[in-house]
Amino acid sequence: xxxxxxxxxxxxxxxxxxxxxxxxxxxxxxxxxxxxxxxxxxxxxxxxxxxxxxxxxxxxxxxxxxxxxxxxxxxxxxxxxxxxxxxxxxxxxxxxxxxxxxxxxxxxxxxxxxxxxxxxxxxxxxxxxxxxxxxxxxxxxxxxxxxxxxxxxxxxxxxxxxxxxxxxxxxxxxxxxxxxxxxxxxxxxxxxxxxxxxxxxxxxxxxxxxxxxxxxxxxxxxxxxxxxxxxxxxxxxxxxxxxxxxxxxxxxxxxxxxxxxxxxxxxxxxxxxxxxxxxxxxxxxxxxxxxxxxxxxxxxxxxxxxxxxxxxxxxxxxxxxxxxxxxxxxxxxxxxxxxxxxxxxxxxxxxxxxxxxxxxxxxxxxxxxxxxxxxx
Numbered sequence: 001x002x003x004x005x006x007x008x009x010x011x012x013x014x015x016x017x018x019x020x021x022x023x024x025x026x027x028x029x030x031x032x033x034x035x036x037x038x039x040x041x042x043x044x045x046x047x048x049x050x051x052x053x054x055x056x057x058x059x060x061x062x063x064x065x066x067x068x069x070x071x072x073x074x075x076x077x078x079x080x081x082x083x084x085x086x087x088x089x090x091x092x093x094x095x096x097x098x099x100x101x102x103x104x105x106x107x108x109x110x111x112x113x114x115x116x117x118x119x120x121x122x123x124x125x126x127x128x129x130x131x132x133x134x135x136x137x138x139x140x141x142x143x144x145x146x147x148x149x150x151x152x153x154x155x156x157x158x159x160x161x162x163x164x165x166x167x168x169x170x171x172x173x174x175x176x177x178x179x180x181x182x183x184x185x186x187x188x189x190x191x192x193x194x195x196x197x198x199x200x201x202x203x204x205x206x207x208x209x210x211x212x213x214x215x216x217x218x219x220x221x222x223x224x225x226x227x228x229x230x231x232x233x234x235x236x237x238x239x240x241x242x243x244x245x246x247x248x249x250x251x252x253x254x255x256x257x258x259x260x261x262x263x264x265x266x267x268x269x270x271x272x273x274x275x276x277x278x279x280x281x282x283x284x285x286x287x288x289x290x291x292x293x294x295x296x297x298x299x300x301x302x303x304x305x306x307x308x309x310x311x312x313x314x315x316x317x318x319x320x321x322x323x324x325x326x327x328x329x330x331x332x333x334x335x336x337x338x339x340x341x342x343x344x345x346x347x348x349x350x351x352x353x354x355x356x357x358x359x360x361x362x363x364x365x366x367x368x369x370x371x372x373x374x375x376x
Contacts, residue, residue, distance in 0.1 A: 010050065012264050015258065018114050019340050019352065020124060021337055021338065024222060025337050025341055025344070027209065028337075028340075030059075030336065032271045033255050033340050034336065035038050035335065036344075037063055037339060038063075038291070040340075040343040040344065040346070040347050041063065041343070042086070043347060044343075045347060046080075046082045047085060047115060047151070048083065048084075048085050048087065048343075049066070049076070049077070049080045049083035049084065049085070049086050049368035050063050050064050050065050050066075050087045050089060050339075051064060051065070051067070051068075051072075051073040051077075051087070051090065052064025052066070052067040052089045052276060052304045053067070053069065053090035053091075053094065053331065054069060054281050054285075054302075054304070054308070055069060055090075055206045055281075055302040055304050055305055056331060057334075058304070059335065059336050060089050060334055060335065060336065061304075061308070061317075063090075063339065064089065065080075069169075069280060069281045069282055070090065070093075070094040070149055070150070070168070070245060071097075071149060071168045071170070071212060071372075072282070073088070073094065073098065074098045074101050075088065075101070077098050077102045077103075077108075078101060081106075084105060084106060084107065085107050085346050086098055086102060086108045087109045087111065087342060087343070088355070089111060089334045089339065089360045090110075090115070090331065091116055091120075091328075092108075092110060092355070093120045093151060094255065095109075095151070095355040096152065096153040096357050097153070097156075097369065098294075098355075099153075099355050099357050099362075100153065100244075100369060101369065104243075107351050107354055108354065108355045108356075109342050109346075109352070109353050110353050111334050111338035111339050111353060112334055112335075112353070113260060114330070115330050115331065116160060116330050117330060118238075119148075119150050119190055119191055119236055119237065119238050119239070119266075120150050120151050120152050120155075120190060121305045122190050122235075122237070123147075123151055123152075123155055123190035123214075123236055124214075125154045125155065125158070127214040128158055128189065128214075129158065131187070131212060131219065132158065132162065132187070133188070134218065134219075135332065140269065141184075142181050142184050143162035143187050144164050144179045144184040144185070144186055144286055144317060145158070145159040145162050145185055145186075145188075145189070146159070146165055146167055146176065146179050146186055146187070146188050146189075146195075147165075147167070147188075147368070148166070148167060148169075148188075148189070148194055148195075149166050149167065149168050149372070150191065150238075151166075153357045153361050153362070153363065153365045154361055155189070155190070156231070156352050156364070156365035156368045156369065157360075157361045157362075157364035157368070158368065159364070159368045160363075160364035160365055160367035160368030160369075161364035161367070162240050164187075164368060165368055165371035165375070166369050166371070168242065168372065169264070169266070169279065169280035169281070169283075170279070170282060170283065171372065172195075172265070172282040173198055173201065174367060175290055175372065176188075176198060176199060176202065176231075179338060181229065185229055185231065185232060186230065186231045186232070187212070187228075187234070187237060188231055188233050189233075189234030190234050190236035191234075191236050191237060191238060191266055192234060192235055192236060192237065193237055193238075193241070193242075193265070193266050193267060193268055193269065193272075194266050195209075195231060195233045196209055196231075196233055196269055197267075197269060198265065199230075204230055204342040206269075208228070208230040209230065210225050210226065210228075210229040210230075210232055210233065211233050211234075212232045212233065212234050212235060213235045215235075233364060238264075238303075240266075240327075241264050241266035241267045241300065241301065242267075243322050243324075244263060244267050244268075244271050244300035244322055245322075246271060248298075248300075248322055248323075249261055249271060249274045249275070252298040252321065256298070256335070259296045260276045260277070260287075260291070260297050261274065261275040261297075261299075262275060262276060262277045262278065262288070262297055262298070262299050263275045263278045263284075263300030263301065263321065264278065264279070264280070264281065264284065265279055265280065267300055275300070281301065284301055285305075285309065288313055288316065288318065291316060293315035294315065294316065294317075295316045295317070296316070296317040296318075297309075297316060297317065297319070298319055298320070299318060299319070299320060300322070302327065302331070303320060304327070304328075304331075306318065306319075306320050308320070322358050
């Protein structure tokens with residue numbers, strides 16, 4: 001297929017701060033914004049691909065050409081070579097992964113640059129570099145890093161250059177099995193809970209895991225604790241999934257006999273152990289869809305996905321594990337005004353909010369991502 005080298009003529013650069021939206025867009029009636037977004041989509045046609053993460057609100061997901069988790073959506077880029085502009089309705093690290101995996105002619109756009117990820121931010125580049133330097137200089141070549149896909153491109157680059165791999169919540173067991181077969185201690189980051197839950201499900205006892213606290217000297221661990229660990233778990237977490245508690249589980253078990261508790265692998269260990277099923281976003285969706293009619297579910301993950309599952313499975317009763325709304329506040333920054341703003345600019349031949357991962361960072365990150373893809 002013949003594709004122009006630069007279909008959108010604006011120079012390639014990552015915007016460092018979110019620009020304020022024009023008053024004309026902010027003051028539009030919601031129905032007018034919806035109509036205008038659909039008009040621009042129709043005009044741009046196959047040149048435009050809108051990706052919507054499962055945690056996006058309905059006002060956004062209705063415009064998605066593809067929807068899924070971060071890995072599934074990043075893969076969709078390669079399946080649409082005709083798309084010149086990829087508007088990723090998710091958070092920053094997802095758009096970075098899409099840019100790394102995209103073809104040279106494809107431009108990846110994040111509607112709101114403030115849509116970050118608190119978990120990814122818990123593993124800063126300098127912190128991970130300092131940790132790796134400490135471990136390798138003090139204990140030698142006995143460590144292998146594995147990073148959850150919910151991490152920055154810079155962290156993926158460090159992991160790839162050190163011989164490690166990215167993982168998703170779906171293929172985490174396969175990646176950990178590969179890493180442990182190398183005969184090394186795994187440094188798992190940034191989410192300690194996914195690492196702990198997955199490793200425990202593989203038969204690794206909690207006594208062989210230690211938590212690395214990046215705010216303390218030596219991770220807050222003694223040399224003996226480091227030497228005896230099969231996994232060093234970075235002290236990071238998801239603010240949404242940490243809201244789910246044993247108190248909530250016990251309450252639903254007591255008040256709703258027969259309820260099935262299904263939670264994400266980013267939840268804490270006790271909640272996962274008390275659940276009937278746990279896993280990735282796609283796993284949660286699969287469990288719900290395959291359950292017989294009448295099944296009552298208490299689900300521990302982001303509210304937009306839970307609400308969508310309830311709407312799409314009317315033959316089942318589906319409710320949140322936490323009675324208080326658990327919204328991912330950074331995902332929620334992607335809204336119709338920001339989406340319309342980037343689309344209006346595309347229609348005018350201008351790319352705003354482009355996410356560009358520098359070449360030197362892409363190199364190691366691509367190594368880590370490709371290792372991950374081999375396990376998927």
